Amino acid sequence: MVLLKDLKWWEKAVFYQIYPRSFADGNGDGIGDLAGMISRLDYLESVGVDAIWLSPHYPSPNIDCGYDISDYTAVAPEYGDLEQFQEFLDGAHRRGMKLILDLVLNHTSDQHAWFQESRSSRENPKRDWYVWKDGLDGGPPNNWNSPFGGSAWEWDAHTGQYYYHFFFKQQPDLNWRNPQVKEAMFNAVRFWLDRGVDGFRLDAIGTIYEHPDLPDHPVPMSGAQLRRELDRAESAEKRAELMRYWQQMEQYQIGQPGIHALMKELRAVIDEYDERMLIGEDEDLAYLGNGNDELHFVFNFPLMKTDRLSADWIRRNQRQRLAELRRISPQAWPCNTLGNHDSSRVYTRYADGVHDEELARLSLALMLTLRGTPFLYNGEEIGMTDLFLKDISLFQDTLGVWYYHTQVADLGVDAAEALDKASRLTRDKNRTPMQWANQPNAGFCPEDVTPWLPINPNYAAGINVHAQQHQAGSLWHFYRQMLRLRKDTPALIAGEYHEYHPSNRKVLAFIRAIPEQTCFVALNYSERFTRVLLPTGYPQTRVLYSSFPMNKAAQPERWAKLPPYQFVIYELS
Numbered sequence: 366m367v368l369l370k371d372l373k374w375w376e377k378a379v380f381y382q383i384y385p386r387s388f389a390d391g392n393g394d395g396i397g398d399l400a401g402m403i404s405r406l407d408y409l410e411s412v413g414v415d416a417i418w419l420s421p422h423y424p425s426p427n428i429d430c431g432y433d434i435s436d437y438t439a440v441a442p443e444y445g446d447l448e449q450f451q452e453f454l455d456g457a458h459r460r461g462m463k464l465i466l467d468l469v470l471n472h473t474s475d476q477h478a479w480f481q482e483s484r485s486s487r488e489n490p491k492r493d494w495y496v497w498k499d500g501l502d503g504g505p506p507n508n509w510n511s512p513f514g515g516s517a518w519e520w521d522a523h524t525g526q527y528y529y530h531f532f533f534k535q536q537p538d539l540n541w542r543n544p545q546v547k548e549a550m551f552n553a554v555r556f557w558l559d560r561g562v563d564g565f566r567l568d569a570i571g572t573i574y575e576h577p578d579l580p581d582h583p584v585p586m587s588g589a590q591l592r593r594e595l596d597r598a599e600s601a602e603k604r605a606e607l608m609r610y611w612q613q614m615e616q617y618q619i620g621q622p623g624i625h626a627l628m629k630e631l632r633a634v635i636d637e638y639d640e641r642m643l644i645g646e647d648e649d650l651a652y653l654g655n656g657n658d659e660l661h662f663v664f665n666f667p668l669m670k671t672d673r674l675s676a677d678w679i680r681r682n683q684r685q686r687l688a689e690l691r692r693i694s695p696q697a698w699p700c701n702t703l704g705n706h707d708s709s710r711v712y713t714r715y716a717d718g719v720h721d722e723e724l725a726r727l728s729l730a731l732m733l734t735l736r737g738t739p740f741l742y743n744g745e746e747i748g749m750t751d752l753f754l755k756d757i758s759l760f761q762d763t764l765g766v767w768y769y770h771t772q773v774a775d776l777g778v779d780a781a782e783a784l785d786k787a788s789r790l791t792r793d794k795n796r797t798p799m800q801w802a803n804q805p806n807a808g809f810c811p812e813d814v815t816p817w818l819p820i821n822p823n824y825a826a827g828i829n830v831h832a833q834q835h836q837a838g839s840l841w842h843f844y845r846q847m848l849r850l851r852k853d854t855p856a857l858i859a860g861e862y863h864e865y866h867p868s869n870r871k872v873l874a875f876i877r878a879i880p881e882q883t884c885f886v887a888l889n890y891s892e893r894f895t896r897v898l899l900p901t902g903y904p905q906t907r908v909l910y911s912s913f914p915m916n917k918a919a920q921p922e923r924w925a926k927l928p929p930y931q932f933v934i935y936e937l938s
Contacts, residue, residue, distance in 0.1 A: 367696065369859040369879065374463060375564065375642040375661060376698050377858050378415035379733070379848055380740045384706050385422050385444055386817060387798045388743055390810035396817045397798070399445035399453050406456045412746060413848030416463035418566055420706055422450065426476050428535040428763055430792070432568060433474035437553035454561055463563040465642070470550065471572045472536040480537050487524050494546050495537050496529035498579065507579045509618055510588030514767050517618065531572045531618060533763065541573055541627060551634050564635070564642035571647055574624055576617035584614045593776055628652060628659040644700065656694025662738065665701045669708065674715055676873040676890045679731065680864065687736065687862060699737030703728055704745065710795045713751040720892070722748065723930035726843055726912055727888055730932045733851045734877065734886045736862040744799055746844040747833050751794040752821040757784060761818055765791025793818055800824035802831040850910050856882040865900065872897050872927065884909065885935040889927035896924040903937035910934045
């Protein structure tokens with residue numbers, strides 16, 4: 366049994382992801398920045414978050430929304446400078462909050478000085494910092510594809526070779542088999558750790574190595590053809606078959622030997638500093654190593670890989686996930702999330718059009734009561750929703766733009782239909798600016814300035830911070846209450862997870878227990894009024910929180926009675 370006193374700060378914390386371009390504009394240019402984030406530190410403290418995950422803040426040409434880095438030890442000019450970054454970091458620390466940074470290990474921007482040197486000549490000392498290969502039979506070295514479209518190889522006429530890129534051609538892959546690359550990247554890590562940063566979220570770690578022999582994949586079609594077939598698939602069975610093809614297509618590009626040895630080396634760098642942590646953008650628990658020698662945790666992405674949360678789905682996920690963690694180590698720690706900058710917003714994704722707010726509250730209650738560290742995304746606390754753009758010229762996400770033109774040019778899809786598909790695929794929909802107030806541009810930037818992405822007009826309908834701060838019972842107040850409840854309830858942080866009433870397909874019920882405290886959680890994922898038998902053997906019960914009116918002072922009956930999409934948390938003694 367893990368005791369609360371033995372947990373690290375990242376195991377107890379609630380993380381809050383900030384997408385810097387969209388959080389707060391401090392200098393009035395329509396782009397979020399460090400000045401804006403500094404001005405909102407008191408806000409973050411008031412919400413009750415313990416730690417911030419900052420999406421890339423580095424200089425970048427923004428081909429891939431900042432994940433194409435051109436300098437690992439600097440701040441993007443549109444965001445500010447190193448002095449402002451330090452002010453933000455120190456301000457967070459003074460308020461008791463930690464800060465972790467996004468770190469892209471797999472690739473750089475093609476504008477990075479390293480790549481500029483590498484492509485200058487075959488004899489350049491940094492030539493081997495990237496993956497350069499001769500062509501084969503008048504074409505690329507093999508038939509590998511990029512999931513962002515086309516070949517994974519780009520011809521460089523100047524030096525007469527191809528370079529490898531798993532993502533966009535403007536994101537050349539680093540050659541991590543070169544010790545100099547490793548040294549340079551580890552020095553970049555130390556640069557931020559020396560400034561006091563508390564850890565890193567590692568982007569796309571599964572793609573860092575590729576098969577050294579460059580074998581062709583066995584799929585008898587190109588990536589474009591496979592995508593076309595997926596788009597036309599009319600059944601779940603057909604889609605599943607095609608997705609197996611996709612896995613075969615990428616088998617030599619993802620999850621290659623060497624990655625775990627690298628994670629161990631990176632962990633050793635992190636361990637040179639006190640109380641620092643690593644989380645990987647992956648769901649594979651193998652990245653935890655033996656529980657103490659690779660990453661501290663990875664995301665429970667399988668939980669969010671559904672369009673509709675259900676008691677059965679969550680129960681199966683927890684059963685499998687926690688069992689796998691126990692096999693690794695008694696101290697191996699879970700991490701749960703339902704949304705981020707790459708996925709549809711929680712309020713949109715899990716809505717049913719009738720009980721949207723109830724389902725949003727249920728989702729937060731789930732995140733804060735499951736065993737493990739929860740990650741939230743900025744704007745969830747006010748119920749921000751996806752914004753589906755109606756003009757391709759407004760798109761900022763290169764992936765969405767590419768998808769639109771592919772649909773029109775390669776598949777012959779009608780432009781209006783292609784736009785609708787692209788607006789749902791693009792990550793722009795869930796990256797729109799934070800909605801601070803019911804005023805022009807939602808208080809994100811000045812009225813006479815065009816924000817970098819359109820602002821969802823529903824800010825005027827109460828989906829903004831100011832309105833909800835002044836509205837008792839708002840979603841914002843609910844978030845604050847729930848984060849406070851978690852802080853004040855040790856069993857919800859450190860407690861073991863015990864499944865309860867597994868045969869009830871509509872209600873997710875479980876016990877969280879430590880020696881000093883036992884809590885019982887029941888979440889109704891049904892549109893019907895239902896009841897749950899309370900655990901026996903506990904003469905005293907106290908309601909810690911209920912999402913619906915009930916007499917909390919009275920002893921509850923033997924049954925917990927739950928209205929549709931509501932929940933209750935008891936303390937048992």
